[in-house]
Amino acid sequence: MKEALSVLCLALLVSVSEAAVTKPGIGEFLGCLRSWPSPESPITDDIFTADNTTTLLSSYLSYTKNTRFASPNYQTLMAIVTAKHVSHIQATVVCAKSNGVQIRIRSGGHDYEGLSYISSVPFVILDMFNLRSITVDVPSKQAWVQAGATLGELYTKISEAGETLAFPAGVCSTVGAGGHISGGGYGNLMRKYGLTVDNVVDALLVDVNGKLLNRSTMGEDLFWAIRGGGGGSFGVILSWKINLVDVPKILTVFKVNKTFEQGGTDVLYKWQLVSSKLPESLYVKAMSQVANGTRSGERTIAVLFYAQFLGRANELMSIMNQSLPELGLKSQDCLEMSWLNTTLFWEDLPVGTPTSILLDRPSKPEKFFKSKLDYVKKPIPKEGIQKLWNAMLKINNNIVYMHWNPYGGVMNTIPATATSFPHREGNLFKIQYYTAWFDANATKGSLDMMKELYEVAEPYVSIDEAEIYGSKYFVGTLKRLMEVKAKYDPENFFKNEQSIPPARVKQ
Secondary structure, X not given: OHHHHHHHHHHHHHHHHHHHHOOOOHHHHHHHHHOOOOOOOOOHHHEEEOOOHHHHHHHHHHOOOOHHHOOOXXXXXXXXXEOOOHHHHHHHHHHHHHOOOEEEEEOOOOOOOOOOXXXXXXXXXEEOOOOOOEEEEOOOOEEEEEOOOEHHHHHHHHHHHOOOEEOOOOOOOOOEHHHHHHOOOOOOOHHHHOOHHHHEEEEEEEOOOOOEEOXXXXXXXXXXXXXXXXXXXXXXXXXXXXXXXXXXXXXXEEEEEEEOOOOHHHHHHHHHHXXXXXXXXXXXXXXXXXXXXXXXXXXXXXXXXXXXXXXXXXXHHHHHHHHOHHHOOOHHHEEEEOHHHHHHHOOOOOOOOOHHHHHOOOOOOOOEEEEEEEEEOOOOOHHHHHHHHHHHHOOOOOEEXXXXXXXXXXXXXXXXXXXXXXXXXXXXXXXXEEEEEOOHHHHHHHHHHHHHXXXXXXXXOOOOOOOOHHHHHHHHHHHHHHHHHHHHOOOOOOOOOOOOOOOOOOO
16 A cells, blocks of 8 residues: 555656646647537537636636635636537547646536646646436436536436436535546435445446447446546546436435534434444434524534434334434424425425425535545544534634534445445444635635644544545555556546546556
8 A cells, every 4th residue: 555655646746747847739729629520519619718718717617616716727727618519528638638738527516626627737627517418217217317417407307207216416406417426426325225336337438539438348447446436537427327216205304403502412422323323214414513602602513413214204203212312303303205305405495495496506606615524433432522512613703514424224235345435334424524714815714723623533533634645535446546547548648636646567
């Protein structure tokens, strides 16, 4: 692993430094694009260049989710290609590679650090949001979904086809399917059906030579790599073929709030012990956040417990009263609804909100934010939880919370090497840290305070901020990912600041 780690460091440094000193042929790139032979789908109207900053900025902002990155660097961003046809993807890849131009691939723009639309070196954005078709085949319980479709669009389409069909994916409806699935894809059905990548059976990918490949033509090693290793490291994902899963007509959800004063710390500690051992049809998530205290100007910590159960309320009540009676769940806390309506519940939308809202696509970033993930293998002691609360309370004038997402269920039965996503058995839960602010001047202070929170959490989590990203995140799959990369993209054309580098041949 040390050898793979050092190779990763070297490869990243070399790739960035080489790109920084190489003057890209943007004129030649644009000329190549515009002359690409595709009479049925001309590309000219889908190219936005830096010489027209108004249209380029509008296109850039349309799928920029983090206001931290709302001001493009015109020294590095040279153009945006809003592909509408597979030939546009092929043209962008071939023309960029032949002219020494780097590309970044964006579907929904939800990546935490904006790596699909920012870079420290000159680059072009290949934006996939127009490629959003979804076809559902009910008899086979399968669907094809293009990379630019949002999860909200996918959920709506599935529900229209069959009210007892669903797909295990995330809780944010504006996330693009391309990035979400290729990164692994967490969701509230994961304890029953696994991650998105566990339910992918085929894919269409444009490789480094501009060829359109499916599972049989790309080979099983590449198909393995794009399911959890980040599709953007190996090619451009055009679409995914997914298996749909069965859900009952009626599911049950609840949300219960416990403040620090109401024993929220004790309930959360007990949650750590039982959440991964509950029936796989039950997903109970905790969210700790800074909230207003009982006195004016006072701040405290509240822990919200969210749940989704593949069944009726009476059965859920019985399970919770036996496994986590400290929560004090009451029958009036439980809401029965369809699977599609549960997707609104998870977005904290009021009961009765029209499901058509799942089709909305925000047009501009709304806030600055910083987010990060960690995995926890042993329960955090109560004194550790209190340290986390203290660190959260130091983050002033910000939205700040921690999501605690349970593991267990089928996640413990799927081998760590089944896909390139390695975080399986042995994890109790995953933590997501999040803070948001609205004043650009507060950015440095907010990032510094979040760094302090990470440092407090470090003794209790399995991903150390000080470790190299690739070796720590991909654990046992990194070496194989680098070998696949070397086989299919040896010159490291598909790259970003967190991508998989190719393994280097020993001299």
